[in-house]
Amino acid sequence: MLQIGILLPRQYKLLSLAAILDVFETVNKIYNQKxxxxxFEITLLYATKTTSAMEDALFGYPTKSISDNAALNLILVPSFTTDNLREAVEENHEYLPWLNQQYHTGAEIASFCTGAFLLGASGLLDGKIATTHVDACKEFAAAFPAVNLCPDKTVTRDGRMYTSGGATSTFHLLLHLLEIHCGIAIAVRAAKIFAIDMGRDKQAYFSTFQPSRNHHDDLVATAQQKIETSYHDTGTIEEMIKDIPSSRRNIVRRFKLVTGITPIEYLQQTRIEAAKKLLEQTGQQMNEIIFHSGYNDPKAFRKIFRKTVGMTPSEYREKFNVIK
Structure with a gap:
């Protein structure tokens, strides 16, 4: 029987925990029916005793403090509820040496969505591939540069370390773990029970361009505003920011320092995000969408769209259009 420990870190997301418990409990029931x-034997783990109830059971599952040093085969880290992921990691620092100890005694460790930030802080992902929620990838890469982040991946595995992307990617990692520990037949059965598309291995098309505004550089803010209001013009980036009283070199340097990308990349991201919204919310012809997004070369648009989003514009419309 595989000994599974599921962390209960501060600010854990209940939905993430519920999904993990539901899948493993469902598989246990499949075996019991036969x-x-x-x-699987499931235990919920906490770092500090908070109430006497925590010492006995939670949601019907046994709980233990990590100080008990129980031997575990598989440790699962659910997602966090907060957007302040640095704070979440700091509040859960007690888990970090324990995770290292468990890993070095042979345990497998898997994180779901933003739970990867706790693994990143542990150092266990250094030099390994990993993923997290697509909209948290920029922050993750800045916080943990030694990790080989794969933002487009739904699931990663590197030795005994596993990570998954955002939200429903949790189920894809759970299926992967079931296939490893129970075989493909059980994984397929679980996929059918939970209506999970086993073929999805990318998450780029779930990303939303969310430009940074949390800065105090007025020059960069002006450049951002000009790009966002003029992106549909087919002019060059130089034309869009020509009225800003600064040299092109200075603008590019400060822009990248503040936002993490160049003005040209910012323009492309803004245009692609506009095209995505038109594909989702309108019935416009493709040529109209290309034009209204600021492109005049359909071939170039399709190439950039596919590179950025991970699928063609037509495939994106088929998946997300709300007026079918």
């Missing part, structure tokens, strides 16, 4: 031994 009069077979359930493959």
């Amino acid at each position: 009069d077979q031994l359930a493959p």
Whole structure:
């Protein structure tokens, strides 16, 4: 029987925890219905004793403090509820040496969505591939440069370390773990029970361009505003920011320092985000969408769209258009 420990960090997302418990409990029931031994024994783990109830059970599952040093085969880290991920990691620093100890005694460790930030802080992902929620990738990369981040991946595995992307990617990692520990037949059965598309391995098309505004550089803010109001013009970036009283070199340097990308990349991201909204919310012809997004070369538009989003404009419309 596989000994599974699920962390209960401060600010954990209940939905993430519920999904993990539901999938493993469902598989246990499948085995029980066949009069077979359930493959998983699940324990919920906490770092500091908070209430006497925590010492006994939570949601019907046994709980233990990590100070008990129980031997575990698989440790799961759910997602966080907060957008302040640095704070979440600081509040859960007690788990970091324990995670290292468990890993070095042979445990597998998997994180879901933004739970990857806790693994990143542990150092266990250094030099390994990983992913997290697509909209948290920029922050993750800045915080943990030693990790080989794969923003487009739904699931990653590097040795005994696993990570998943945002929200429903949790189920794809759970299926992957089921396939490893129970076989493909059980993984397929679980996929059918939970209506999970097993073929999805990318998450780029769930991303939303969210430009940074949390800065105090008025010159960069002006450049951002000009790009966002003039992106549909087919002019060059130089034309869009020509009235800003600064040299092009200075603007580019300060822009990238503040936003993490160049003005040209910012323009492309803004245009692609505009095209995505038109594909989602209108019935406009593709040529109209290309024009209204600021492009005049359909071939170039399709190339940039596919590179940025991970699928063609037509595939994106088929998946997300709300007026079908």
